[in-house]
Amino acid sequence: MKSKASAPAKVILFGEHFVVYGVKAILCSINKRVTVTVEKTSERKIFINSKIGKLVLEPDKSIAEIDSPLKPFYYLANKAIKNKDIGLHIEIDSEIPLGAGLGSSSACCVAGAAAIFKLFGEISKEKILELAIEAEKTIFENTSGADCTVCTYGGIMEYDKINGFKKIEDEPNFQLVIVNSNIQHSTQSMVSKVQQFKNENKEEFSKLANLESKLVEEVLKLVKEKKTKEIGEKINQNQKYLETLGISNNELTKMIKIGQKSSFGAKITGSGGGGCIFLLTNESNLQNILKEFKDSNYECFSTKIDFQGVNTF
Numbered sequence: 091m092k093s094k095a096s097a098p099a100k101v102i103l104f105g106e107h108f109v110v111y112g113v114k115a116i117l118c119s120i121n122k123r124v125t126v127t128v129e130k131t132s133e134r135k136i137f138i139n140s141k142i143g144k145l146v147l148e149p150d151k152s153i154a155e156i157d158s159p160l161k162p163f164y165y166l167a168n169k170a171i172k173n174k175d176i177g178l179h180i181e182i183d184s185e186i187p188l189g190a191g192l193g194s195s196s197a198c199c200v201a202g203a204a205a206i207f208k209l210f211g212e213i214s215k216e217k218i219l220e221l222a223i224e225a226e227k228t229i230f231e232n233t234s235g236a237d238c239t240v241c242t243y244g245g246i247m248e249y250d251k252i253n254g255f256k257k258i259e260d261e262p263n264f265q266l267v268i269v270n271s272n273i274q275h276s277t278q279s280m281v282s283k284v285q286q287f288k289n290e291n292k293e294e295f296s297k298l299a300n301l302e303s304k305l306v307e308e309v310l311k312l313v314k315e316k317k318t319k320e321i322g323e324k325i326n327q328n329q330k331y332l333e334t335l336g337i338s339n340n341e342l343t344k345m346i347k348i349g350q351k352s353s354f355g356a357k358i359t360g361s362g363g364g365g366c367i368f369l370l371t372n373e374s375n376l377q378n379i380l381k382e383f384k385d386s387n388y389e390c391f392s393t394k395i396d397f398q399g400v401n402t403f
């Protein structure tokens with residue numbers, strides 16, 4: 091018997107990095123997904139296969155000894171077959187660009203937790219999220235949990251580390267454009283970089299975190315009032331705070347400049363240092379924007395908020 095699950099990519103609209111320190115963020119899921127298929131095997135081994143490589147290991151290995159981006163899947167599989175005389179075969183199929191700030195590893199953890207544990211009985215979204223965050227911590231210890239949360243529940247939400255998530259019920263119909271710098275980044279190292287900034291600039295960081303917090307509250311009001319143009323201005327403002335944290339670079343700044351000229355607003359999404367930016371736009375301007383980035387040889391696509399979180403089938 092096979093168990094399958096899929097989970098969406100995500101965009102952090104406001105509040106990345108600050109969310110690690112307790113500030114509220116606004117995130118949404120988008121319609122690119124990872125699908126994980128799992129099957130029990132009689133041989134007591136964990137076999138993981140994906141486009142980025144293979145991992146075949148005996149169960150019960152120490153997680154610290156495993157040097158592979160597929161480690162979260164091993165963690166989940168090992169936990170699921172503890173004290174059982176079986177192995178697992180796991181196949182990963184993803185449409186989400188890797189290391190691009192679109193939540194590829196969180197979506198993998200969520201779809202992996204759902205597909206693996208569904209083999210052994212029904213599993214709630216709460217439990218999927220708990221397992222996914224445990225798995226994500228094997229590669230990124232300081233995760234705020236925001237990415238796995240939106241990949242599990244889908245839609246658009248506010249999130250903070252203490253209160254968890256609250257869906258934004260107005261369900262705005264944002265038209266987004268994602269542009270990929272194709273510079274891969276590591277979330278862990280970008281989060282460490284921001285931590286260093288915080289340690290060296292305590293007062294400035296605290297001021298920025300307060301400004302970000304205020305900005306997020308203002309955006310929540312603007313979303314209710316459907317004031318897209320003003321939300322765009324807040325996106326540009328948030329980009330300035332991220333630049334102050336030092337997570338932009340020449341390439342991203344160049345992309346942001348093009349984006350901010352032709353849309354309501356543009357900013358980095360995710361941990362920065364590479365990865366993607368997003369633009370808020372509308373239908374009438376969409377084709378021009380895509381053409382402009384494509385003509386400059388950027389990989390880009392248009393997307394909307396996707397209201398489906400993790401799915402099992």
Ligand code: MEV
Pocket residue numbers: 102105106107108109110191193232233234235236237277281360361
């Ligand atoms: C990464 O997608 C978002 C960060 O805020 C880290 C986190 O929230 O765990 C940079």
